Amino acid sequence: MPQFALTRDEVLSIVAPYHAQLVPSGDSEGRRLRRQVFKNQLHMIASGLAKRLRGGERNKAVDRVADYYDTVYRHDAPILPGFQSGGRALPFGFGDDLLVMQGFPMHRCIIAQVEKTIRMLSPGSVCEIGSGMGRNLIYLASRFPQIRFAGFDLSHHAVANCHALQRLETLDLQFPEVPGALTPEQMEAVRAIDFFQANAADLSARPDDSYDLMYTVSAMEQMHVVLPQVLKEVHRVGRRHVVFCEPFLEVNDIWQRLYLWSRNYFRVDIRFVESFGFRTLEHCTTIPRKQSFTYSALIAEIVA
Numbered sequence: 001m002p003q004f005a006l007t008r009d010e011v012l013s014i015v016a017p018y019h020a021q022l023v024p025s026g027d028s029e030g031r032r033l034r035r036q037v038f039k040n041q042l043h044m045i046a047s048g049l050a051k052r053l054r055g056g057e058r059n060k061a062v063d064r065v066a067d068y069y070d071t072v073y074r075h076d077a078p079i080l081p082g083f084q085s086g087g088r089a090l091p092f093g094f095g096d097d098l099l100v101m102q103g104f105p106m107h108r109c110i111i112a113q114v115e116k117t118i119r120m121l122s123p124g125s126v127c128e129i130g131s132g133m134g135r136n137l138i139y140l141a142s143r144f145p146q147i148r149f150a151g152f153d154l155s156h157h158a159v160a161n162c163h164a165l166q167r168l169e170t171l172d173l174q175f176p177e178v179p180g181a182l183t184p185e186q187m188e189a190v191r192a193i194d195f196f197q198a199n200a201a202d203l204s205a206r207p208d209d210s211y212d213l214m215y216t217v218s219a220m221e222q223m224h225v226v227l228p229q230v231l232k233e234v235h236r237v238g239r240r241h242v243v244f245c246e247p248f249l250e251v252n253d254i255w256q257r258l259y260l261w262s263r264n265y266f267r268v269d270i271r272f273v274e275s276f277g278f279r280t281l282e283h284c285t286t287i288p289r290k291q292s293f294t295y296s297a298l299i300a301e302i303v304a
């Protein structure tokens with residue numbers, strides 16, 4: 001059985017450029033950081049509850065999610081959100097230990113997990129559901145120019161941004177793995193990505209079995225209200241495999257679950273996903289855990 005999950009050593013090499021420091025939880029600094037994390041978690045739960053009691057629901061209907069993202073993504077010039085390497089150092093959970101890292105390299109690990117899965121499965125076509133401003137697909141296209149990529153997003157502004165990025169002469173992803181501006185060949189691969197505006201709960205414009213591999217990155221968490229329809233559509237449009245990088249309940253401890261509940265946010269376990277016709281190949285749990293909630297990656301086969 002191949003090992004899809006990023007190993008501990010792979011994660012450590014991905015986060016190294018982010019001034020990552022491994023702190024064993026048993027030593028005095030580790031205990032101090034754990035106390036700090038716990039205090040922060042209690043604070044987040046309290047503020048989540050206060051918002052929920054004031055009626056600020058997090059799981060929104062699709063039109064409200066669209067309004068929200070259309071506002072967030074509206075920009076005068078095309079932008080490529082990076083993977084943030086500067087800023088304050090923060091503690092992340094990592095197995096029993098802690099990783100203190102600058103910026104937000106957790107997302108780098110998530111996309112590296114998708115990349116590793118692509119290398120192992122060698123799909124001919126890959127589709128991201130909830131592709132946002134295009135950063136994941138643009139990165140992956142620059143790494144795998146031979147693969148046909150597509151992305152769907154609810155927000156018109158997100159898709160317009162992706163199309164505008166495709167028209168630029170070149171792009172600088174600021175990724176350690178892709179240093180400097182993209183080459184003309186890489187830009188050609190970026191221009192070949194199909195970006196579509198659509199609600200993932202209704203992909204009826206696409207025929208069955210359109211893409212070998214479907215994936216999501218922190219997107220199903222925004223689709224809670226329509227998740228059953230989205231999973232049915234992913235199952236129909238996908239041909240072989242999926243990678244869902246989402247905050248599944250299994251990897252969230254009691255305090256993180258309480259936080260998710262306090263915000264009325266994504267609360268889905270893997271059994272729920274499997275019930276839509278996905279058979280788990282591996283559940284990858286090596287992604288560093290942020291304080292509010294934890295992401296893992298479910299790699300599954302599409303079955304009848």
Ligand SMILES: C[S@@+](CC[C@H](N)C(=O)[O-])C[C@H]1O[C@@H](n2cnc3c(N)ncnc32)[C@H](O)[C@@H]1O
Nearest residue numbers: 069130131132153154155199200217218219222
């Ligand atoms: C947190 S962003 C993540 C974007 C991207 N995956 C990334 O990692 O940069 C979530 C995205 O999901 C999209 N989204 C939310 N609900 C959706 C739906 N029902 N159909 C399609 N996209 C949706 C939002 O517009 C947003 O771009």
